[in-house]
Amino acid sequence: MAGVGTVRSIISDSLGRSVMAEQPPKIVILTAPGEGLPDGLEALSGEAELLVAENGAQLRAALPGAQVLCVTDFRTNAISEAWSAADSLQWIHATSAGVDALLTAEVRESSIPVTNARGIFDRCIAEYVLGQIIAFCKDFAENQRLQQRHEWHHRETEPVTGRTVLVVGAGSIGRQIAQICGAMGMAVDGIGRGARPGDNDFGAIYAQADLISVLSDYxxxxxxxxxxxxxxxLFGAAEFQAMASSARLINIGRGPIVRTADLVSALQDGEIDGAALDVFEQEPLPAQHPLWDLPNVAISAHMAGDFIGWKRALSEQFITNYRRWAAGDALNNLVDKTHGFVPSTTNR
Structure with missing residues (x-):
């Protein structure tokens, strides 16, 4: 018996009789321009028809009859443009942890399941966060400036052990951050949609509604x-004013969570001591943006989780989930479309 991944259609044989024929499922891969077929997905060429689209027009042409849409461009706006052509979709997958670009009104209101790349980037993002915390505490940026000026200047720096950390977002990435920071002797609390007691990785998890009242402690x-x-x-002038003047902000979530103009003002006015930013409201960050020149800011190009081999790892994750779909099994990493993320399965 065929699984859900088998497509049946009526054709005529040489005598004109109607017969049932099985066709391979059709997968459309929506990529950024010039990317082509993601590395590793060629492994599905014998199991499915693969079509690559790079923009809204190409997606609209490719979607009719497609059962699966795999989106590798997390900034895309092509889905709304092409949605009317999605006449057979049964599943949408994002090769990113964030699915904000996918969750258009049409997708949210449909019954089509959405999955994401939860788990692929978690540990490397946590390592990035730990690295930035160490860099701030040990003042590596000043070391580099002094080296460039050939200046020998002995000074004291902060210990990492004993620092307090608030992780806004207590999902799988946030949990990895809590674990790696906790292993270094830091005290880590979290912010979730609601308060959750009794967590092994976070000292406490507060509700998002309580954010501004606890910010000063970290x-x-x-x-x-x-x-x-x-x-x-979520982070604007009031939140930065509520933070300790010695505190540093690290953003590895999404740029629009932070009001950039308010952040620049907070950094320039000394309301917070520094920031490490991997994501921005506008990407790429414009060359003339004031963030580039602030001495207490570390900037990276939306790459905190991108390890060597990450693209193939994403393809392998999708292939595993595709074969589950084709066999009629439950999909991994099913996104709650109301809230925009994969719900935690445990409170630990």
């Missing part, structure tokens, strides 16, 4: 939340 505030209507613009 040396580092790490944004690891997905971009949703509830988190867009």
């Amino acid at each position: 040396d580092f505030v790490v944004i690891a939340a997905p971009l949703t209507p509830d988190t867009e613009g």
Whole structure:
């Protein structure tokens, strides 16, 4: 018996009789321009028809009859443009942890399941966060400036052990951050949609509604939340004023969670001591943006989780999930389309 991944159609044989024929499922891969077929997905060429689309027009042409849409371009706006052509979709997959670009009104209101790349980037993002915390505490940026000027200047730096960290977003990435920071002797709390007691990785998990009341207690505030209507613009002038003047912000979530103009003002006015930013409201960050020249800011190009081999790892994850779909099994990493992320399965 065929699984859900088998497509049946009526054709005529040489005598004109109607017979049932099985066709391979059709997978459309929506990529950024010039990317082509993701590395590793060629392994599915014998199991499915693969079509690559790079923009809305190409997606609209490719979608009719397609059962699966795999999206590798997490900034895309092509889905709304082409949605009317999606006459057979049964599943949408994002090769990213964030699915904000996919969750158009049409996708949210449909019955089509959405999955994401939860688990692929978690540990490397946590390593990035730990690295930035160490860099701030040990003042590596000043070391580099002194080296460039050939100046020998002995000074004291901060210990990492004992620092307090608030992770905004207590999902799988936030949990990895809590674990790796906890192993270094830091005290780590979290912010979730609601308060959750009794967690092994976080000292406490507060509700998002309590954010502004607890911000002053932390040396580092790490944004690891997905971009949703509830988190867009979550950090603005009031939140920065509530933080300790010695605190640093690290954002590895999504740029629009932070109001950039308010962040620049907070950094320039000394309301917070520094920031490490991997994501921005506008990407790429414009060359003339004031963030580039602030001495207490570390900038990276939306790459915190991108390890050597990450593209193939994403393809392998999709292939595993595709074969589950084709066999009629439950999909991994099913996104709650109302909230925009994969719900935690355990409170630990």
